[in-house]
Amino acid sequence: MAEDGNRDAPAAGLGALWGALRALLPRTKEELRLDLGESVERSVVLLLQQAADLFYGGRRSECLQTSEVVLDYSWEKLNTGLWQDVDKDWRRVYAFGCLLKAVCLCEAPGDATTVAAALRVCDMGLLMGAAIFDDILIKVAAVLQAHLLPGKRPAHIPAPEQPCLKKARNSHVSIPDLRSERAVPRLRCPSLQHFRKHHLVPQTPVILEGVADHWPCMKKWSLEYIQEVAGCRTVPVEVGSRYTDEEWSQRLMTVSEFIDSYVLNEPRDVGYLAQHQLFDQIPELKQDISIPDYCCLGDGEEEEITINAWFGPPGTVSPLHQDPQQNFLAQVLGRKYIRLYSPQESEAVYPHDTHLLHNTSQVRPCGIAAPRPPAVRRPGTDLCLCRWTWRIPTWRGSPGSPRPRSCPASCARESCCSSPRSTGTTCGPWT
Amino acid sequence: MAEERPGSWFGFGFCGFGQALGSGRGRQVLSPEPLRVPDAGTDICDIGSLSAAWSYTAIVSSAGRLLLSGSARGAADGCRDAWASETLRAVLRDGPGGPGPGAELQAWAPGAALRGEPLWARPAGPEEAGREDDGAACETRAGPLPLLPGARAHLSPRPPLCRPLCPALRARRLALGAEHALLLDAAGQVLSWGGGRHGQLGHGTLEAEPAPRLLEALQGLRVAAVAAGGWHSVCVGAPALKEDGAGLKGPAGPEDAAAAPFIAVQPFPALLDLPLGADAAAASCGSRHTAVVTRTGELYTWGWGKYGQLGHGDTASRDRPRRVQCFVREQLRVTAVSCGPWNTYVRAVEPGRS
Secondary structure, eight states: OOOOTTOSOHHHHHHHHHHHHHHHSOSSTTTSOOOOOTTSOHHHHHHHHHHHHHHHTTOHHHHHHHHHHHHHHHHHHHTSSOGGGSOHHHHHHHHHHHHHHHHHHTTSOOOHHHHHHHHHHHHHHHHHSOOOTTTHHHHHHHHHHHHHHHHHSOTTOOOTTHHHHOOOSSTTOOOOOOTTSOOOOEEESOOHHHHIIIIITTTOOEEEESSSTTOHHHHHOSHHHHHHHHTTSEEEEEESSOTTSTTOEEEEEEHHHHIIIIISSOOSSOEEEEEEOHHHHOHHHHTTOOOOGGGGGSSSOGGGEEEEEEEOOTTOOOOSBOOSSEEEEEEOSSOEEEOEEOGGGGGGGOBOSSSTTTTBBSSOOOSOOOSSOOEEEOTTEEEEEOTTOEEOSSOOOOTTOOOOTTOOHHHHHHHHHTSSEEEEEEEOOOO | OOOOOOOEEEEEEEOTTOOSSTTSOSSEEEEEEEOOOSOTTSOGGGEEEEEEOSSEEEEEETTSOEEEEESSOEEESSEEEEEEOSSOEEEEEOBTTBSSTTOEEEEEOTTOOSOSOOSEEEEOOHHHHSOOOOGGGOOSOSSOTTBOTTSSEEEOSSSSSEEEOOGGGOEEEEEEOSSEEEEEETTSOEEEEEOOTTSTTOSSSSOOEEEEEEOGGGTTSOEEEEEEOSSOEEEEEOGGGSTTOOOOOOOOSOOOOTTOSSOOOOOSOOOOOOGGGOOEEEEEEOSSEEEEEETTSOEEEEEOOTTSTTOSSSOOOEEEEEEOHHHHHTTOEEEEEEEOSSEEEEEEEOOOOO
């Protein structure tokens, strides 16, 4: 267990942590009040007030107990019905429970494990909850993370060169020969008008080069950097080769655990951090990317743009599927093979007839002559995809995935698709 | 068989709102404790029906006195049955002339302490106003709420509060989950509808069903009782049809164990064997747990146990049925069970001399 050996005075350090957290919260219990609508039952409102009273009254363990009840009850509401129908107030209640629990955990002197637990609670509030008190959970997470960093880095982090020397995990992961297929056209920094006229309006995919060259992520991002900035944060990971397989599942784990278990060290199973709004959760990473100017050409408000991250080892494959929104995909590290089919081929790809998988094909394309050209996207390129184009491998955009109760990944998915547009930023695969 | 004697009620699980449960103090009770009702005038042996919502419990004595405890408090006379949910409380009340014709079904807002005007009221047919005596079937409920008298409509915790049912269904019992419903008809067939993402409908898919659909996997088996948890369903089969006498049980839905690394979904009914070949007689489901009474008067519980709702003296969750030893130790015979979302109420008697 990682101990805080770096700090000379642990008690003072933790006192400082509590002080920093306490300073983030309103001064009086009256200010720690959520404005909730009719859908939140009166009994729950009473409980929230009780929790606030206990917190400001210094009754930490009772406050923890009450927060736990708030969390368990609102969790049930979050898991009732479709995610997009879940009343936002219940997500705010859930976030409220996470806030009090995370802060209460840190009141008494504890070790790095306690702080890591509090950070995990924060992350759950960010993943499943909705913003409260001016994004207070982001601030709490930042304080907790800063407190963790000196002692929390896992001892077995590998040497930086290792990823490049790593052999391909499976022998069948080979780079496809593109000469026999038609390539997606490439353009270098086209003007907005050219892009709109020749690609957005006629709905034809294109690879844009040079657009993301100046993004800080192109220089900064590496496994070590991601570990440092986000290693202790909890994220949803998909485990299994394809989301149409029976053994496919979603799990929550820290970014460090994900890298250790599924990216490095010859992983046994395929793990994929896929379609997750990582940059809302970890603002430090958001500073490394930009939104392409071309996004302003679409219909819809800027607030409706969602940014997802994809991060995984080589060999991740997504079944053939389609997304209802326009997408930009930016490849930061590694290479991806993508094959596209036009919407006119929809019948030929045998979509599932269930509501959950209606955007996913039942077949695995192999040697079919592709009416739409495929693409290999190299690092630093941006690919524009029009809506409803069928595309395979390497990312998933399934709006209707089942939502396992313990994992919010498909929640992010469903909320992603309720917005008219999304921008994807991809990391990986690592080759 | 033991002679019928007035039983005592016990409770365990979540009582964070001070609802009548054991001592009434503290947030949870981990082992069965005798029920203490707040009204000194009511003999706790005399409870006719009990319905528990998350934050309060409604108890109706056989003398017709309704008692609320927990986040809602109050008492009223002339009641026959009550159905408690977090957003709605339904009470079947006698008419001015006492039991029989003129009985009325009232729906109250959760905050109302049974004073003033109900949200709505409708007459209950005379044939439904009395108690439905199920004898050995050990039904806790006197009447079939949330199924409305006449079985042409049912209550719902979410608006619309009163929903029609096709009379051709001949509904006898109705159980409501967080997003689904189970219906038991006069022929012992089960129908289900609503959300299906956790496999709780039992049709073998994760698709929702907009209207009642027959549970084909149980067709031909005479089901005696249905119970619905938050996201799972349980059916108890009439043992006369099964050679070994085991009750057929179908937990179609995930068994939620908090420590389980992998959440399982069971979209078809699965036969669940109780330990020692016990026969199930009645079942009730909480939000994420299940309780079953056997023909020999034992209580088995499994599922989510964080608030002590399994009654095994701890807060562990379990995915296999386990007997509640307390009743065996005290040599009490369990005759009925009724689960609230996070707690369990049990009726038990001392067995008479044979």
